[in-house]
Amino acid sequence: MTKIFCLVGPTSVGKTEVAINLAQKYDLDIISADSRQIYKYMDIGTAKPKLADSGQELTVSGVRFHLIDIITPDVLYSAADFAHDCEKIIRELSEKNRNFVLVGGSGLYLKALFKPFFIAPPRDLNLRKSLEKEPVEKLYGKLKIVDPISAKRINSQDRQRIIRALELYQTTRKPMSEQLKEKHPQSEFSPYYVGLTMPRKMLCEKINQRFDKMIDDGLVKEVKHLLKMGYTKENNALNGIGYQEVIRFLDDDLSLMEAIHIAKTLSRQYAKRQMTWFKKVEGIHWIAFTTLVETVSKVSQEYNNYLNIV
Secondary structure, eight states, X not given: OEEEEEEEOOTTSSHHHHHHHHHHHHTOEEEEOOTTTTBTTOOTTTTOOOOEEETTEEEETTEEEESSSOXXXXXXXXXXXXXXXXXXXXXXXHHTTOOEEEEEOOHHHHHHHHSOSSOOOOOOHHHHHHHHTSXXXXXXXXXXXXXXXXXXXXXXXXXXXXXXXXXXXXXHSSOHHHHXXXXXXXXXXXXXXXXXXXXXXXXXXXHHHHHHHXXXXXXXXXXXXXXXXXOOTTSGGGGSTTHHHHHHHHTTSSOHHHHHHHXXXXXXXXXXXXXXXXXXXXXXXXXXXXXXXXXXXXXXXXXXXXXXXX
């Protein structure tokens, strides 16, 4: 089983900065495990690193990034899709003898890679696009018929998970609830987790400051551009924190100050959920973020420990 070095932690804790410094030090690629940075055109609101496009590669300060800017906001993308795409990148890098670090805070993505739910069928983009055209109420009604157990578990307004459940049923003719009961497949990868943390008050301040910077950097303009391109709040990508509040501001449902306040509150709550998730994961080597230099030094020590294992 191949062991993968993973840098995890809540939003705004400094994962990307640390990862870039680590990658420069050890000549690593970075594979992103971020459920929002996968989307093109969504740069400011996802705190995406400022990437330079050099041919087919996306780089930051000479470090190659993977699984960023891979789909448009109208495409539904699941944790199983991430696992499939991540496995492909890992194999490609291994064939090139390239080392890498997997970086992100999307716990469900990481779980799909290391502890697969079931063997998911290949994605059917035509089927997804067809389902996405239907109102969420109609989709949920269909789900209650073909998979009532999953329907009870999934929120009636959770378009992404409803579509995923329907896609699995229509592709395999077997309800997702039944597939979840089957023996889980064994992943060929296992994680070496290093987690970044900081005192909650400090993290909340960083979250607030980062969202203020997003507004200053032009988040409202970015959302206007996305809407002008034809993407809507019906697209799951634009339901992300920050985007949904700015859309409500543009719809005159909120003032800009109200939108900012709600987005900051939801971001802090999201960070808390992330920490709750990761604290339940066994074997994470936790490092308290202090200064960037000191934190990179501590993560480097963990990377050396990892190299001694593999």
